[in-house]
Amino acid sequence: xxxxxxxxxxxxxxxxxPTTIDRREVGPRDVLIDIAYAGICxxxxxxxxxxxxxxxxxxxxxxxxxxxVAEVGSDVTRHAVGDRVGVGCMVNSCRECENCxxxxxxxxxxxxxxxxxxxxxxxxxxxxxYSQKVVVDEDFVLRVPEAIPYEKAAPLxxxxxxxxSPLHHWNAGPGxxxxxxxxxxxxxxxxxxxxxxxxxxxxxxxxLRKKDDGLAMGADHYYATSDPETFRALKNGFDLIVNTVSAxxxxxxxxxxxxxxxxxxxxxxxxxxxxxxxxxLFSNRRSFAGSSIGGIRETQEMLDFCAEHGxxxxxxxxxxxxxNEAYERVLASDVRYRFVIDAAxx
Ligand SMILES: [Zn+2]
Ligand SMILES: [Zn+2]
Numbered sequence: 001x002x003x004x005x006x007x008x009x010x011x012x013x014x015x016x017x018p019t020t021i022d023r024r025e026v027g028p029r030d031v032l033i034d035i036a037y038a039g040i041c042x043x044x045x046x047x048x049x050x051x052x053x054x055x056x057x058x059x060x061x062x063x064x065x066x067x068x069v070a071e072v073g074s075d076v077t078r079h080a081v082g083d084r085v086g087v088g089c090m091v092n093s094c095r096e097c098e099n100c101x102x103x104x105x106x107x108x109x110x111x112x113x114x115x116x117x118x119x120x121x122x123x124x125x126x127x128x129x130y131s132q133k134v135v136v137d138e139d140f141v142l143r144v145p146e147a148i149p150y151e152k153a154a155p156l157x158x159x160x161x162x163x164x165s166p167l168h169h170w171n172a173g174p175g176x177x178x179x180x181x182x183x184x185x186x187x188x189x190x191x192x193x194x195x196x197x198x199x200x201x202x203x204x205x206x207x208l209r210k211k212d213d214g215l216a217m218g219a220d221h222y223y224a225t226s227d228p229e230t231f232r233a234l235k236n237g238f239d240l241i242v243n244t245v246s247a248x249x250x251x252x253x254x255x256x257x258x259x260x261x262x263x264x265x266x267x268x269x270x271x272x273x274x275x276x277x278x279x280x281l282f283s284n285r286r287s288f289a290g291s292s293i294g295g296i297r298e299t300q301e302m303l304d305f306c307a308e309h310g311x312x313x314x315x316x317x318x319x320x321x322x323x324n325e326a327y328e329r330v331l332a333s334d335v336r337y338r339f340v341i342d343a344a345x346x
């Protein structure tokens with residue numbers, strides 16, 4: 001075991017505080033990463049506060065991790081000391097089920113192993129990226145191209161892939177009209193990626209407060225959902241709607257915006273069930289879908305795509321001592337557009 005500095009919470013109601021955690025010895029297939037930056041995802045907050053179910057404490061969260069390879073195990077072939085790498089939302093899976101074999105490890109039939117608060121296949125509880133170092137199996141370590149600014153790369157590992165995967169799967173591209181609901185951490189990446197894929201992009205946000213930002217990120221149109229006229233004006237207008245909002249929405253209104261064979265895909269997850277009026281799906285043969293992060297192969301493809309197209313998240317870099325304050329600001333939607341912790345301050 002190696003002891004490293006980290007930020008952890010002692011209970012669901014405790015703030016995150018500096019402490020130390022243990023990382024396993026570097027095994028033959030492992031990569032030891034000196035963490036440089038860790039993004040703050042809304043999921044971190046839900047998980048560490050026990051809002052998505054019971055978790056073991058003390059807990060360190062963080063699943064948007066970039067850093068430099070410090071050591072590799074004897075059998076590692078994909079990564080070398082000094083490489084710039086990333087780790088996202090999962091660090092293991094069964095690798096044998098049909099979904100794993102298809103490169104969709106996020107949908108592992110035995111459940112993928114999340115980067116934190118999950119039981120790893122060796123029985124240990126995973127601890128996340130708000131720490132100095134992490135040890136990860138090489139198959140779950142991504143290459144982070146040099147073209148992506150180091151301090152901005154971390155949010156791609158969750159927010160980036162979570163939006164890239166559905167855009168890719170449902171063929172966002174030239175001639176396609178894509179709406180992005182919500183312009184937060186996920187939404188702003190969805191706008192940038194959909195625009196780079198060549199789609200016509202519309203932001204549907206509660207207000208027009210962030211309109212200038214959205215247009216600068218590549219949106220072609222920007223509408224306020226607080227204005228009922230928006231839903232009349234855009235009726236039957238989109239091939240794909242990516243919903244990044246985790247608050248409950250009136251689905252009937254949004255599904256009504258889909259054109260023939262259009263799909264609305266949720267990447268935000270409201271805790272309560274959403275009622276759906278099936279008749280709304282009959283019109284235009286509409287689909288309502290969900291999507292969860294992306295596989296390792298697709299995550300690498302996303303990183304390479306972002307490097308090629310000069311796409312990076314908008315970030316606010318913070319010191320570790322500001323994590324608790326940053327959480328409150330995330331909950332108040334007061335972040336443009338992702339907090340990233342400078343791991344040197346942990
Ligand atoms: Zn996340
Ligand atoms: Zn599997």
